[in-house]
Amino acid sequence: MDKLLDRLQMLADRYEELGELLSDPDIISDNKRFMELSKEMADLRETVEKFAQYKQVLQQIADDEEMLSGSLDDDMAAMVKEELSDSKKEKQELEEQIKILLLPKDPNDGKNLIMEIRGAAGGDEASLFAADLFSMYSKYAERQGWSVEVIDRNMTEVGGFKEIAMVINGKNVWSKLKYESGAHRVQRVPVTESAGRVHTSTATVVVMPEEQDVEIDLDPKDIRVDVYRSSGAGGQHINKTSSAVRMTHLPTGIVVAMQDQRSQQQNREKAMQILKARVYDYYKSQEQSEYDENRKSAVGTGDRSERIRTYNYPQNRVTDHRIGLSLNKLDRIMNGELDDIINALVLYDQTKALEELQNG
Numbered sequence: 045m046d047k048l049l050d051r052l053q054m055l056a057d058r059y060e061e062l063g064e065l066l067s068d069p070d071i072i073s074d075n076k077r078f079m080e081l082s083k084e085m086a087d088l089r090e091t092v093e094k095f096a097q098y099k100q101v102l103q104q105i106a107d108d109e110e111m112l113s114g115s116l117d118d119d120m121a122a123m124v125k126e127e128l129s130d131s132k133k134e135k136q137e138l139e140e141q142i143k144i145l146l147l148p149k150d151p152n153d154g155k156n157l158i159m160e161i162r163g164a165a166g167g168d169e170a171s172l173f174a175a176d177l178f179s180m181y182s183k184y185a186e187r188q189g190w191s192v193e194v195i196d197r198n199m200t201e202v203g204g205f206k207e208i209a210m211v212i213n214g215k216n217v218w219s220k221l222k223y224e225s226g227a228h229r230v231q232r233v234p235v236t237e238s239a240g241r242v243h244t245s246t247a248t249v250v251v252m253p254e255e256q257d258v259e260i261d262l263d264p265k266d267i268r269v270d271v272y273r274s275s276g277a278g279g280q281h282i283n284k285t286s287s288a289v290r291m292t293h294l295p296t297g298i299v300v301a302m303q304d305q306r307s308q309q310q311n312r313e314k315a316m317q318i319l320k321a322r323v324y325d326y327y328k329s330q331e332q333s334e335y336d337e338n339r340k341s342a343v344g345t346g347d348r349s350e351r352i353r354t355y356n357y358p359q360n361r362v363t364d365h366r367i368g369l370s371l372n373k374l375d376r377i378m379n380g381e382l383d384d385i386i387n388a389l390v391l392y393d394q395t396k397a398l399e400e401l402q403n404g
Contacts, residue, residue, distance in 0.1 A: 048146060052095045059085060059092045091145040098138045104131045147397045152253040153219045158321045159251050162207040163200070164227065166245025169234040171204025173355075174247040176378060177228060178208050181221075183380025190214030195314045196302055209318060211254060218253055223389045225251045226350045232357035242358060246351075252321040262320060268292040271308060291315045298322045353385075367392045 062085040071077050108128040112121065161178050163171035185192045196209040212221065229246045237243060270290040288303035289311040300322065302315035354363045355374055362377050362385070363370045369388050371377065377385065 048143065051146065052091070052098075052142065055088055056092050056095055059088045062088070087149075091142065094138060094142050094145060098135070098142060101131050101135045101138060105135065143398050144394060147394065150219065150222070152222070153216075155218045155253040156211060156213040157218050157221060157251055158195075158209060158211055158254050158318060159221070159224070159249065160207060160209045161205065162248050162250075163204060164246040164248050166230075166243065168200060168202045168204060169230075169243055170245040170247055171200040171206055172202060172235070173228075173230045173245055174205040174208065175203065176230075177247055177249065178205060178210075180378050180380055180382070181212075181224075182210075184382045185212055185214070185380075187380050188214060188216075188220070190217055195318065211317075220386050220390070221251055223386070223393070224249050224352075226352035229351055229354045230357070231354065250325070252325040254317070254321060262293070262316075262323065266294050267319070268294060269312075287311055289315045291319050293319060293323055296323060296326050298326060364389070 062081055065071055065081055066078065066085065071081065105128060108124050108131065111124050112128070116124065159181065161174045161181075163174040166173070182192050191213045193211045193213070194208065195211055196207070198206040198208070200206055227246050227248050229244060231242055231244050233240050234243050234245075268291070270292075272288050272290065287308045288301065289308060290299065290301045292299045298319065300315045300319045302311040302318070352364065352366055354365065355378070356363070357374060359372070360374045361370055361372050362374050364385055367388060369385065371384060373381070
């Protein structure tokens with residue numbers, strides 16, 4: 045804990061320094077600098093307040109121990125011992141809270157996200173499972189008070205999805221759903237299977253931060269835009285006009301086709317939104333691959349080909365392979381009750397990060 049205390053003192057000193065800087069007339073007149081320092085101070089506030097609370101508890105423990113070393117009557121001694129026990133318990137709780145606060149922040153944690161779900165191996169059954177996953181995440185989002193906006197979909201004849209893309213907005217969206225990227229496997233008897241045999245199919249989920257306040261700057265010269273007539277559902281309006289848009293990012297070869305919106309302008313905006321997210325995800329994945337050479341992530345790399353979870357319908361069981369968690373309540377999970385899985389993933393990731401922090 046000594047290393048952490050040194051680090052906490054440095055942060056407390058920086059917090060005090062920021063308070064002085066923010067009262068400097070030169071900085072107040074520089075709006076950009078003022079906003080940067082204000083954000084840094086706000087980010088440090090909770091940690092510094094917990095540290096101040098921790099120091100008070102340490103002082104209380106020291107005072108109580110000193111009192112107990114002197115001569116006290118039985119009633120007073122019992123009262124001080126009880127207070128000391130409470131303080132030691134509070135000290136332990138504060139240490140755990142402070143360690144979590146000191147973990148490196150994910151720069152995307154405050155962002156909304158774009159989620160893409162695709163039917164993969166298994167034909168019609170894979171597309172139906174993709175639709176089930178879409179329903180599961182939509183119900184989870186509703187439970188969290190988030191909003192879901194479908195921005196692209198490609199339906200199959202059986203009512204499933206070849207692919208569907210949605211923007212999920214709300215508090216802690218990224219920090220809770222960032223572990224969902226990967227291959228999701230389902231084991232069940234397909235509706236079309238007359239012999240009642242269990243089949244295995246997969247759907248892939250890709251989760252990307254929504255890049256609105258663009259940290260990634262796309263050069264218009266690197267983007268080829270094609271406009272064409274929409275096909276499929278949408279009525280006469282969509283089929284008569286060239287409202288569909290296909291954008292190709294030439295350096296990476298990433299293609300986004302958008303036809304779900306009513307106008308070409310809306311399709312352009314949504315296509316650019318997804319393109320930015322995919323290009324950001326592409327470059328971030330390359331960085332992550334290099335990072336993972338040195339550190340194997342506790343909950344996987346988020347690679348879309350990595351099998352992360354199995355949904356076994358005959359046994360009503362969901363297994364997350366990254367952390368060895370099995371829950372026999374698949375029916376409730378598919379109804380959007382994902383908290384047990386997501387909380388376990390967050391806890392596992394934090395535990396591994398804490399080990400690195402303490403050993404580093």
